[in-house]
Amino acid sequence: xxxxxxxxxxxxxxxxxxxxxxxxxxxxxxxxxxxxxxxxxxxxxxxxxxxxxxxxxxxxxxxxxxxxxxxxxxxxxxxxxxxxxxxxxxxxxxxxxxxxxxxxxxxxxxxxxxxxxxxxxxxxxxxxxxxxxxxxxxxxxxxxxxxxxxxxxxxxxxxxxxxxxxxxxxxxxxxxxxxxxxxxxxxxxxxxxxxxxxxxxxxxxxxxxxxxxxxxxxxxxxxxxxxxxxxxxxxxxxxxxxxxxxxxxxxxxxxxxx
Numbered sequence: 001x002x003x004x005x006x007x008x009x010x011x012x013x014x015x016x017x018x019x020x021x022x023x024x025x026x027x028x029x030x031x032x033x034x035x036x037x038x039x040x041x042x043x044x045x046x047x048x049x050x051x052x053x054x055x056x057x058x059x060x061x062x063x064x065x066x067x068x069x070x071x072x073x074x075x076x077x078x079x080x081x082x083x084x085x086x087x088x089x090x091x092x093x094x095x096x097x098x099x100x101x102x103x104x105x106x107x108x109x110x111x112x113x114x115x116x117x118x119x120x121x122x123x124x125x126x127x128x129x130x131x132x133x134x135x136x137x138x139x140x141x142x143x144x145x146x147x148x149x150x151x152x153x154x155x156x157x158x159x160x161x162x163x164x165x166x167x168x169x170x171x172x173x174x175x176x177x178x179x180x181x182x183x184x185x186x187x188x189x190x191x192x193x194x195x196x197x198x199x200x201x202x203x204x205x206x207x208x209x210x211x212x213x214x215x216x217x218x219x220x221x222x223x224x225x226x227x228x229x230x231x232x233x234x235x236x237x238x239x240x241x242x243x244x245x246x247x248x249x250x251x252x253x254x255x256x257x258x
Contacts, residue, residue, distance in 0.1 A: 006052075006206060007054060007094070007096060007180075007206040007207055007208075008050065008054060008056035008180070008206070008207065008208040008209070008227070009050070009053065009054030009055050009056040009057055009058075009095070009096050009097060009208075009209070010056055010057050010096055010097060010099060010177045010207040010208060010209040010251070011091065011092045011096040011097060011098045011099075011207070012177075012207055012251055013098075013099065013100075013177070013251055013252050016248070016251050016252070018248055019246055019247050019248045020158045020159070020246070022158050022159075023158050023159040023160070023161070023162075023246040024159075024246070026157070026158045026159040026162050027159040027161045027162045027242060027246065029162075030159070030161075030162035030165055030166070031162075031165075031217050034165075034169070035217050036217055037214065037215060037216040037217060037218065037219075038165075038168050038169055038214055038215055039213060039214035039223065040067055040168065040171060040173060040213045040214060041171065042066075042067050042068075042070035042171075043067060043213050043225070044062075044063035044064075044066040044067055044211065044213075044225060045066060045074055046063075046066075046074050047225060047226070047227070047228075047229060047230050047235070047236030047237070048062075048063075048077060048121075048227050048229070049121060049227065049228055049229030049231075050077075050121055050227045050228065051121040051122070052121075053081075053121050053122070053123070053126050054094065054095045054096050054097075055077055055078065055081040055097075055121070055126065055227075056208055056209045056210070056227050057081075057084075057097040057099060057102045057175075057177075057209045058077040058078065058080040058081035058084065058097065058102065059077045059209075059227035060175045060209045060210055060211045060225075060227065061077075061080060061102060061103070061106050061111070061175065061256075062075045062076070062077040062080060062111055063173075063211045063225060063227075064173035064174075064175055064211055064256045065106070065111055065141070065143075065256070067173040067211075067213070067256075068146075068173060068256055068258050069141075069146070072113070072141070073113045073114065073115065074113065074114040075111050075112065075113060075114060075141075076111060076112050076113065076114045076116065076117040076118070076119070076130075076134070077111075077227075078117060078119040078121065078125060078126055079111055079112045079116075079117040079119075079130050079134055079138060080102070080105060080106060080111045080138075081097070081126055082117075082119075082126065082127070082128070082129065082130060083105055083109050083130075083138075084097055084101060084102045084105040085097065085126075086127070086129075088101060088104075088105050088109075089101075090102055090104070090105055095126075096207070099175075099177055099209065099252055099254070103151075103152050103254065106142070106143055106151075107142060107143040107144050107151050107152070108142060108144060109135075109138055109139060109142055110137075110138035110139050110140070110141045110142030110143070110145070111138050111141060111142075112130065112134040112135070112137040112138035112141065113137055113141075116130070116131065116133055116134040116137050117130045117131070117134040143256070150257060151256065151257060152254050152255065152256050152257060153167075153254065153255050153257060154252065154253065154254050155252075155253035155254065155255075159246055160176075160245045160246050160250055160253050161215075161222070161242040161245040161246050163253065164176075164212055164215065164222055164245065164253065164255075165215050167255040168212065168213075168214060168215055170258075171258060172255040172256060172257055172258065173211060173212070173213070173255065173256050174211070174212035174222075174253065174254070174255045175209060175210065175211055175212070175253070175254050175255075175256075176209070176210055176212055176222075176224075176240075176245075176250060176252075176253050177207060177208070177209045177250070177251040177252040177253075178207065178208060178209075178210075178244075178249050178250050178251055179203040179204060179205075179206070179207060179249045179250075179251065180203070180204045180206045180207065180208050181195070181200075181201035181202070181203060181204065181249075182201055182202045182203070182204045183201050184204070184208070185228065185232065185233075188201055189233065189238055192219075192239070193233055193234040193237070193238045193239055194219065194221055194238070194239040194240075194241060195238065195239070195240055195241060195244060196220070196221065196239075196240075196241030196243060196244065197241070197243065197244075198241075198243055198244045198247040198249055203249050207251060210224045210225060210226050210227070211224070211225040212224060212225075213225050213237075216239070219239060220241055220242045220243070221239035221240060221241050221242065222239070222240050222242070222245060223237060223239055224237060224238050224239065224240050225237050226238065
């Protein structure tokens with residue numbers, strides 16, 4: 001696992017929204033209307049370990065498609081990463097994916113099963129072109145083939161946290177791009193595997209993309225599935241506080257629609 005805020009593979013968007021001072025009121029109203037907690041009924045079957053590769057976006061998107069299609073086998077993040085980076089030009093020179101471009105690759109070209117592209121999470125594996133059968137399988141699983149329009153939606157609400165709660169209640173997996181705290185991944189979580197205070201750690205210049213699988217109003221957190229294997233955090237998962245979700249550290253939020 002990397003030490004320190006090394007960019008996990010998401011290129012920052014050209015424009016990021018500032019935190020809204022009204023977010024707290026909007027979130028309070030949403031919580032008051034439907035208090036409680038929720039976890040997606042179908043979670044990704046595997047917490048992958050991206051190791052040193054800048055492929056967090058592909059890991060998060062692959063896991064989100066697994067959530068939407070619970071009967072499918074495990075999918076191959078590195079297939080999506082190869083196509084988005086090397087064929088679609090959806091990455092910056094360092095190989096960090098642009099989130100909107102990565103979503104478009106998922107819509108048009110899809111993602112194949114792991115057994116058809118079991119490339120290791122290494123530089124060589126990431127740069128290895130998939131076999132023809134992998135492309136055919138991915139196309140059959142593309143969002144344009146399996147879902148009705150629209151295929152994904154960006155959060156444009158005053159409160160990201162309120163919007164995420166609403167999407168999860170509709171069983172829509174959510175992906176979040178955010179600035180890493182300077183202490184990620186070693187000491188940014190407390191004993192409850194929570195990161196709740198946006199002012200406790202300075203924000204780094206590095207970004208990360210993760211899957212959101214649930215929320216808990218009592219904890220005032222959303223549940224995060226990271227991409228560093230089950231040996232890290234709480235079996236690969238941790239909790240992000242609502243105050244951070246509605247802070248300027250969040251770069252972009254999207255959901256996939258079933």
